[in-house]
Amino acid sequence: MSVLVVIPARFASTRYPGKPLVALKGADGTAKTLIERSWLAAMSASGVDRVVVATDDARIKAAAEGFGAEVVMTATTCRNGTERCAEALDVLAAQYDIVVNLQGDAPLTPAWFVEELVAQLRAAPEFDVATPVLRTHGAALNGFLEDRRAGRVGGTTVVFAADKRALYFSKEVIPYRGKTYADDDETPVFHHVGVYAYRPAALQRYIAAAPSALEDLEGLEQLRFLDIGVPVLCVEVEARGRAFWELNNPEDVPRIETMLFQMGLN
Incomplete structure (x- = not known):
């Protein structure tokens, strides 16, 4: 089965304008932009036939082509990464069995997250x-709670059924917990990792539907799938000692740079 990875990237982010071009220092002090680090993460996955950056901005296009990425220009009217992936697939006019959306704000995404996601969907x-989920330990959960107390929108959490079918995604921390957790404790909270694998038919159903009320309220594109009755498979992945964090706010830059340093990633 052929696999296309699309990295959607837009300059006009509501929470963090220009985010794809923000520089992140690695362990050796070398700075690379967020979009380059996300592209490198995608390129490291095995079993992938093609990787493209999908954007509507000439600055991102120039930066991506500068480090060797293939770029697909998409419309400014794309409301989210899933719509941009659907348009990129249409522009490419090529047949792929699975399209992976590796969002451009996830530079710490390990290759095995993508590989496991594709394998499980197959x-x-x-x-x-399908989308990956990562069980949190207390340190990550406490980071989410700290963000919420500070009025910041941090990581997304998810609850799912016994068959791994997603029930709900939220930027609030779900499910309710009646206790606190030490940093090393395993918790019942699952962090939703911002990567998706779709069959092309699902993308067509998605773009044919209007944005849902919950999608608009939460600002989470994947809720449209649940609203129109497309089941989403939650694939539990293992961190294998790797830290994971998405760049959502300017405050996340030093956090991610610290993780790059600790993991020895240049």
């Missing part, structure tokens, strides 16, 4: 969309 014909 093995589950009853699902047309």
Whole structure:
């Protein structure tokens, strides 16, 4: 089955304008832009046939082509990364069995997250969309709670059924917890990792539907799938000692740079 990875990137982010071109220092002090680090993460995954950056901005296009990425220009009217992936697939006019959306704000995404996601979707014909989830330990959960107390929108959490079908995604921390957790404690909270694998048919259903009320309220594109009855498979992945964090706010830059240093990633 052929696999296309699309990295959607837009300059006009509501929370952090210009985010794809923000420089992040690695362990050796070398600075690379967020979009380059996300592209490198995508390129490191095995079993991928093609990786493209999808953007509507000439500055991002120039930067991406500067480090060797293939770029697909998409419309400014794309409301989110899933719509941009659908348009990129249309522009490329090529047939792929699976399209992976590796969002351009996830430079710490390990290759095995993408590989496991594709493998699980291949093995589950009853699902047309899959996304990785990561069980949090207390340190990550406490980071989410700290963000919420400070009025920052941090990581997304998810709850799912016994068959791994997603029930709900939220920028609030779900489910309710009646206790606190030490940094090393395993918790019942799952961090939703901002990567998706779709079959092309699911992308067509998505763009044919209007944005849902919950999608607009939460600012989470994947809720449209749940609203129109497309089941989303939650694939539990293992961190294997790697830290994971998305760049959502300017305050996340030093946090991610610290993680790059600790993991020895240049």
